[in-house]
Amino acid sequence: DQQVKQNSPSLSVQEGRISILNCDYTNSMFDYFLWYKKYPAEGPTFLISISSIKDKNEDGRFTVFLNKSAKHLSLHIVPSQPGDSAVYFCAADKNNAGNMLTFGGGTRLMVKP
Amino acid sequence: DADVTQTPRNRITKTGKRIMLECSQTKGHDRMYWYRQDPGLGLRLIYYSFDVKDINKGEISDGYSVSRQAQAKFSLSLESAIPNQTALYFCATSDPGLADEQFFGPGTRLTVL
Numbered sequence: 738d739q740q741v742k743q744n745s746p747s748l749s750v751q752e753g754r755i756s757i758l759n760c761d762y763t764n765s766m767f768d769y770f771l772w773y774k775k776y777p778a779e780g781p782t783f784l785i786s787i788s789s790i791k792d793k794n795e796d797g798r799f800t801v802f803l804n805k806s807a808k809h810l811s812l813h814i815v816p817s818q819p820g821d822s823a824v825y826f827c828a829a830d831k832n833n834a835g836n837m838l839t840f841g842g843g844t845r846l847m848v849k850p
Numbered sequence: 851d852a853d854v855t856q857t858p859r860n861r862i863t864k865t866g867k868r869i870m871l872e873c874s875q876t877k878g879h880d881r882m883y884w885y886r887q888d889p890g891l892g893l894r895l896i897y898y899s900f901d902v903k904d905i906n907k908g909e910i911s912d913g914y915s916v917s918r919q920a921q922a923k924f925s926l927s928l929e930s931a932i933p934n935q936t937a938l939y940f941c942a943t944s945d946p947g948l949a950d951e952q953f954f955g956p957g958t959r960l961t962v963l
Binding site: 739741743746769771773778779780781782783786826828830837838840841842843 | 854885890891892893894895898940942950951952953954955956957
């Protein structure tokens with residue numbers, strides 16, 4: 738059973754609007770969460786992360802929100818740009834267990850000009 | 851030059867053949883990982899190594915083996931390839947001093963006929 742789930746396999750957004758990507762997890766031991774971005778024919782690259790002691794982390798156009806009680810996190814991209822079109826993976830780690838990441842299935846974001 | 855390289859980038863082979871995928875890194879990280887990506891399932895951990903003398907099974911190690919030849923090199927072998935091992939394979943590295951972020955290679959697309 739997948740411990741980290743991204744229930745939307747794809748999302749289409751107009752350029753300039755907000756993109757919201759969602760991620761749910763089941764393991765309450767997860768205490769650190771990351772988002773990775775992947776372009777075709779490339780490996781995933783780190784985008785932004787959040788510790789379980791926070792509920793929000795912001796980096797430029799990217800903000801991650803964490804709702805521990807709901808075991809839910811989301812990535813907001815504002816404003817969305819065509820270059821943001823990629824697959825986004827949510828990942829989780831537990832108790833700093835040596836960088837042992839559990840990944841979600843990914844969401845393909847398409848930003849239309 | 852890329853920090854994490856993988857060879858080959860693409861490989862087509864037949865059922866029963868032995869295949870080796872290679873990973874090299876210049877980041878100086880002790881920790882290295884092998885993942886496979888399947889549509890909708892995200893990245894799943896096959897094996898990981900925290901130093902040259904340390905090898906550990908991940909979530910889906912059956913049918914795979916690894917070798918850590920040096921700090922910079924980590925190879926994945928399929929002893930007798932089968933069609934359901936057709937996937938995208940990624941190598942990654944990490945440094946415990948950099949929180950949970952992992953750095954990925956560009957991937958190897960393997961097709962087993």
